[in-house]
Amino acid sequence: MRNVAVIGYGVVGSGTVELFEKNREDICHKIGRDCDIKYICDLRDFPGDKFEDRLVKDFNVILNDEEIEVVAEVVGGATFAYEYTRKLLEKGKSVVTSNKELVAMHGAELLSIAKAHDCNYLFEASVGGGIPIIRPLNKCLAGNKITKIAGILNGTTNFILTKMIKEQMSFEDALSMAQKLGYAEADPTADVEGHDACRKICILASLAFGKHVYPKYVHCSGISHITLDDVEYAENAGYGIKLIGSAEPLDDGRIGVIVCPRLVPHSDLLSNVDDVYNAIRVIGDGSGDILFYGRGAGKLPTASAVVGDIIDCLKHKDRSIMIGWDDCSDKSYVAPYKAMKTTMYVRIKGGDSEALKPAVTELFGKVMYLERNGRPDDELAFMTPNMLESEIDEKLEELSKAASIESKIRLI
């Protein structure tokens, strides 16, 4: 049976075809029947490509072929991909994807269309690349109330931060190295400013808490403002700096979701996740603390997740297997981050730092001061007590009359 199609023959698409063909014999054995890739849909030409005879340009060829059971949508974006996915699911063809943008925007709707048409919309590859996280959260941990998710969800920023921490490279140099190595795109905004991580934590939060969490409602700050001075203060105090996406259910039914750099103590495994690796912590009321670690991006790791989903769809033809989330209205369940409690690392500059300490103490009470080699006389770094972020901001507003607030980083 040539029952599989791939839409998009870029990095992930070609990885998917490569891995599927390499392990096809085993895959057929696992699903208990024959299977193969029939079409690869892309608007570009690939003259001389090994699978040139399977290339098609017209999506409708796939849509209208009765033999096709599963389609891997690895085009990306939320316009054409959205339209393709809807049409395929409405025809009862399962769709698997690495398209985090689409899942984060329309996941609930697409899952419900799949369910209504006895097929599946699977997206293991959309979060954590090759790391199994969607299925574990959706199935293995289904007996738990999830009390917290926190993860390093973007490999590019983790690579940059690792270079800054381990090799004292500046943000700019580390970014340009990441670009040279192909880890960062020419326009690195989506990675560096946290938008990519934001989509991923929204998908995990939606799955874990059963309500669609839209990226547009989530506070998201990136790593471009982190300096080597901050890195050094943190290191001296026993912390690394990581870009963390986190989500937790609040007592009032809302969800606390935020993406931002955080100080992570070295005793925490997350602090030891380096380079382009990702790691996701999930805490359940039964399971306790679980951590998933691996390659969060890249051709074959992402393909590994896509192919796993293809196999699951082939094995469960005409049967919905995912536990979806219900609410696909545009409503926001996200709690304002300023109403959450946090501990904040703060770096200030201005005048004589010793003279600033009484002002800090008056505002925050007793704080922990951090040190770094060659700290200038006019610089001070400290950790606030754990308090509402709105309160911290008020106090810093007050403090800014005496000193300039150079840096604020939340503690994990």
Added chain:
Amino acid sequence: MRNVAVIGYGVVGSGTVELFEKNREDICHKIGRDCDIKYICDLRDFPGDKFEDRLVKDFNVILNDEEIEVVAEVVGGATFAYEYTRKLLEKGKSVVTSNKELVAMHGAELLSIAKAHDCNYLFEASVGGGIPIIRPLNKCLAGNKITKIAGILNGTTNFILTKMIKEQMSFEDALSMAQKLGYAEADPTADVEGHDACRKICILASLAFGKHVYPKYVHCSGISHITLDDVEYAENAGYGIKLIGSAEPLDDGRIGVIVCPRLVPHSDLLSNVDDVYNAIRVIGDGSGDILFYGRGAGKLPTASAVVGDIIDCLKHKDRSIMIGWDDCSDKSYVAPYKAMKTTMYVRIKGGDSEALKPAVTELFGKVMYLERNGRPDDELAFMTPNMLESEIDEKLEELSKAASIESKIRLI
């Protein structure tokens, strides 16, 4: 619907009932219909227990009740549990279990019975307690050829080793502390000698490589012979000591499976897994290096996995969802461990250590010597080059004419 039964009301059984009842409303929502625990089967009395009215002593009550769809077998052992499980599956009732002994001995057979009767035999709780590993390996990574599995699979021994490494506690003291804390049983043999870890790596190997790997064919050595001297030599050289179960497919179709303590470099996340935590590394040809970390045992973590499996069975009534392994003959696919290559830490004693060095060099060539504070003049510790274990043994046999071989620990 009161469609669930639990057999065995011990630690895991009571955890399962507790977690299921606590989150029952959410669980019903997830499966899209009502569900509840109807029976708890145990030969003991539990007067005053909250669920006393659901307790039954006769297994046949469960077997013959048409309403029961899923049974959690958390009795343990491979005699009664085996009989119960077979009978239930043959009636088309799904069984979920934490019983690693039974899965390691009869997993292939029970999976095939389940498949033949359109029901499921799930055992997420049998390896890694609350850590999702069975389903990720069986589903998410199904598109990969697995090239290696290596893990810390036993919490008790990891607790003991952590105390030895971090607090210089002797093996005996650490064991007795583990017993006091309830982490080790009065007879700690199954944990300490690696039998428990062995069952777990066999289950993972069977799943990953599609052939039943029997514990009886696997070389298994425990941690009772590890001394604080070994710990110190290892630490000084940048290694921790961990009990590792590992499995890898060999080119000749056999599987290299072994359970033994190993030196693990501190740069490896496995080396940072402390106390009763477990962690499992899986390497796939697509996914690359993946690590799963969490609580490998305990009442609620294990219950988390059991309840996750119950939910999956309820969601997939009359439909087999697992990818099983084929060969349930008694054949051994396990390669003799002596035919595998390894690097070995060796500690020897006898005469003047400086005088022993030429003999070591003659046998092994240039080796790396390790140091510890207050090393006695008659002691020497070194790392062999990577070579066949049979060769190492021959050379050590030769060396034993000049010195006594005190300790041998493989490198990861």
